[in-house]
Amino acid sequence: xxxxxxxxxxxxxxxxxxxxxxxxxxxxxxxxxxxxxxxxxxxxxxxxxxxxxxxxxxxxxxxxxxxxxxxxxxxxxxxxxxxxxxxxxxxxxxxxxxxxxxxxxxxxxxxxxxxxxxxxxxxxxxxxxxxxxxxxxxxxxxxxxxxxxxxxxxxxxxxxxxxxxxxxxxxxxxxxxxxxxxxxxxxxxxxxxxxxxxxxxxxxxxxxxxxxxxxxxxxxxxxxxxxxxxxxxxxxxxxxxxxxxxxxxxxxxxxxxxxxxxxxxxxxxxxxxxxx
Amino acid sequence: xxxxxxxxxxxxxxxxxxxxxxxxxxxxxxxxxxxxxxxxxxxxxxxxxxxxxxxxxxxxxxxxxxxxxxxxxxxxxxxxxxxxxxxxxxxxxxxxxxxxxxxxxxxxxxxxxxxxxxxxxxxxxxxxxxxxxxxxxxxxxxxxxxxxxxxxxxxxxxxxxxxxxxxxxxxxxxxxxxxxxxxxxxxxxxxxxxxxxxxxxxxxxxxxxxxxxxxxxxxxxxxxxxxxxxxxxxxxxxxxxxxxxxxxxxxxxxxxxxxxxxxxxxxxxxxxxxxxxxxxxxxxxxxxxxxxxxxxxxxxxxxxxxxxxx
Numbered sequence: 215x216x217x218x219x220x221x222x223x224x225x226x227x228x229x230x231x232x233x234x235x236x237x238x239x240x241x242x243x244x245x246x247x248x249x250x251x252x253x254x255x256x257x258x259x260x261x262x263x264x265x266x267x268x269x270x271x272x273x274x275x276x277x278x279x280x281x282x283x284x285x286x287x288x289x290x291x292x293x294x295x296x297x298x299x300x301x302x303x304x305x306x307x308x309x310x311x312x313x314x315x316x317x318x319x320x321x322x323x324x325x326x327x328x329x330x331x332x333x334x335x336x337x338x339x340x341x342x343x344x345x346x347x348x349x350x351x352x353x354x355x356x357x358x359x360x361x362x363x364x365x366x367x368x369x370x371x372x373x374x375x376x377x378x379x380x381x382x383x384x385x386x387x388x389x390x391x392x393x394x395x396x397x398x399x400x401x402x403x404x405x406x407x408x409x410x411x412x413x414x415x416x417x418x419x420x421x422x423x424x425x426x427x428x429x430x431x432x433x434x435x436x437x438x439x440x441x442x443x444x445x446x447x448x449x450x451x452x453x454x455x456x457x458x459x460x461x462x463x464x465x466x467x468x469x470x471x472x473x474x475x476x477x478x479x480x481x482x483x484x485x486x487x488x489x490x
Numbered sequence: 491x492x493x494x495x496x497x498x499x500x501x502x503x504x505x506x507x508x509x510x511x512x513x514x515x516x517x518x519x520x521x522x523x524x525x526x527x528x529x530x531x532x533x534x535x536x537x538x539x540x541x542x543x544x545x546x547x548x549x550x551x552x553x554x555x556x557x558x559x560x561x562x563x564x565x566x567x568x569x570x571x572x573x574x575x576x577x578x579x580x581x582x583x584x585x586x587x588x589x590x591x592x593x594x595x596x597x598x599x600x601x602x603x604x605x606x607x608x609x610x611x612x613x614x615x616x617x618x619x620x621x622x623x624x625x626x627x628x629x630x631x632x633x634x635x636x637x638x639x640x641x642x643x644x645x646x647x648x649x650x651x652x653x654x655x656x657x658x659x660x661x662x663x664x665x666x667x668x669x670x671x672x673x674x675x676x677x678x679x680x681x682x683x684x685x686x687x688x689x690x691x692x693x694x695x696x697x698x699x700x701x702x703x704x705x706x707x708x709x710x711x712x713x714x715x716x717x718x719x720x721x722x723x724x725x726x727x728x729x730x731x732x733x734x735x736x737x738x739x740x741x742x743x744x745x746x747x748x749x750x751x752x753x754x755x756x757x758x759x760x761x762x763x764x765x766x767x768x769x770x771x772x773x774x775x776x777x778x779x780x781x782x783x784x785x786x787x788x789x790x791x792x793x794x795x796x797x798x799x800x
Contacts, residue, residue, distance in 0.1 A: 294748075294750045296750055300554070318750065379550065392611050394531045396535075420556075421532045421553055423529070423552060424750050
C-alpha cells in the first residue's frame with residue numbers, strides 16, 4: 215500500500231474541516247486573557263517613560279508627603295499552604311519546621327499588605343532621575359523577598375540567591391524584554407534594569423512553581439509598598455494635585471485624588487474587600 | 491502476491507517498533523508533566539542543561555520534570571535511530587524504509603522545536619507546535635508498529651464495498667482532522683494562547699463526529715476486525731477523554747484558579763487528558779489507514795456497479 219493516503223474527502227467533510235480550520239485560524243488571533251477588572255499582571259503603565267527630558271522642577275525645600283493606610287473589608291481569604299517538599303533544601307534554614315503560606319492576599323487586623331501605591335497622574339513633566347542604588351530582591355527559603363517591589367524605569371534591580379539550592383529568575387515582562395537566568399546556590403547576584411514602565415510584572419522561578427513576586431516599574435520615584443500594618447508613605451512630592459493609585463496583584467486597582475501642600479502630609483485611604 | 495515480493499515479517503523489528511511507540515507515549519506523559527508543573531523553563535539552556543551535554547543536574551523541583559523529559563527524549567531519539575537503521579537493513583518495502591528515516595527526521599525536528607521553545611521563553615505557538623508534533627510522532631510510531639505486524643503483512647486488502655450511506659474513508663480522515671483541530675485548541679489554551687472556550691466547543695464537534703464515524707463503521711463493517719478494533723477503541727477512549735476533560739476543567743480552571751502552585755489533582759487530570767488525547771489520535775490514524783486499505787473508494791464502487799449493470 216502506498217505510504218501516502220490520498221484523502222478521499224467528500225464535499226461535506228471538506229466544508230466541515232475547512233470551517234473548523236478557519237475558525238481555528240480566527241481564534242488564534244484572540245488573546246487568551248482579556249484583562250479582568252482589576253487585574254494588572256504585566257500591564258504597561260499609563261504613564262509612559264518620557265524621552266530624555268530636562269530635570270523635573272522639584273524644590274526640595276517645599277516638598278510634601280502622601281501617607282495612608284490600605285484596608286481590607288470582610289473576611290480575609292485563608293492563605294493557601296505551600297508544599298515545598300519537591301526540594302528538600304527549601305524546607306531547611308528559615309523554613310525548617312514552619313508552615314509556608316501564600317502571600318497573595320495578606321491581611322492583618324483589617325489591613326492589607328503588599329499593595330503597590332504610586333503617583334499615577336499629576337506629576338510635573340520632567341526627568342526624575344534614576345536612583346544609583348539598586349532595588350534588592352532576595353530568594354530566601356524558596357520565597358522571593360520582598361513579595362512586591364517598585365523600581366524606577368532604568369534603575370538596577372539586583373537579584374540575590376541566599377538559598378542552598380538553585381533558582382531561576384524569570385521576569386514575565388510584557389512591556390520590557392523577558393528573560394530567564396539560573397542562579398546557583400548563594401551564587402553571584404543578577405543585576406538587570408527595566409527601562410519601560412510596567413505594573414505587576416510577575417517574577418517567578420520555574421524550579422519552584424510557588425515562587426513569585428511582583429515588580430512594578432514606574433518613571434519616577436514616588437511609590438511605596440504597604441506593610442503588614444497596611445501603611446505606606448511617599449515623600450518628596452512637589453506641591454500639587456495628584457491621582458494616587460493602589461494596585462494589588464489579585465484585587466485590582468483603586469485610585470484617590472489628593473492635594474499635597476508645601477511641607478504638608480496629605481492622606482490617602484484605599485479600601486479593598488473580599489468581594490473584589 | 492508471490493512469496494518473493496511479499497515482505498517478510500520481522501518479529502524483532504515489530505516488537506522494537508511497538509516498544510518505541512510505548513516509549514513515545516511515556517515521553518508524552520513526561521512532557522505533559524513539565525507543562526502541568528510549570529517547569530518548562532526550569533532548565534533555561536538548550537541543547538545543554540546548565541551548561542553541560544552529559545552531566546545530570548540535581549533532580550529537584552522543576553528540574554526533575556524538565557531534565558527528566560529531556561533524558562527520555564534522548565532515549566526515544568536513540569531508539570528511533572536504531573529503528574531507522576534496522577528497517578533500512580531488513581525491510582523489503584521501500585516505503586517503509588523511507589518511513590523509518592522520516593520518523594528520525596521528525597524526532598529531530600521535535601527536539602529542535604523543544605529547544606526553540608525553551609530558548610524563546612515558551613511562546614504559545616511554538617509550545618503548541620511542539621505538543622502537536624509530539625502526538626503526531628506518537629501516531630506515526632503506532633502506525634509503524636501496525637505496518638510491521640504479522641497481521642498487516644500477511645493480510646491482503648479486503649476490497650470491501652463502500653456503503654452508500656457511509657464513506658468510511660472520508661469519515662475516518664475527517665475524524666483525524668477534527669482531532670487535530672481539537673488538539674490545537676487544547677494545546678493553545680494550555681500554553682496561554684487561547685481561551686478554553688473554543689476547546690470546549692470543539693469537544694462537542696469532535697464527540698459528534700467520532701460517535702458518527704465509530705458507530706457507522708461498526709454498523710457497516712462490524713465483522714471486519716481491522717475496522718472493528720480501532721472503531722471500538724475510539725468509542726471507548728472518547729468517553730474516557732470527555733470525563734478527563736471535564737475533570738481537568740474543574741481542577742485547573744475552576745478549583746485551581748487561585749492555586750499558588752500546581753496541585754496533584756490539576757497535574758494528573760491534565761496529564762491524563764493529554765495522554766488520552768494522544769491515544770485517541772493514534773487510534774483515529776489506525777482507523778483511517780485500515781479504512782483506506784480495506785474499503786474500496788466510493789468511485790471504484792460506483793464503477794463496479796456500472797460494470798455489473800452494463
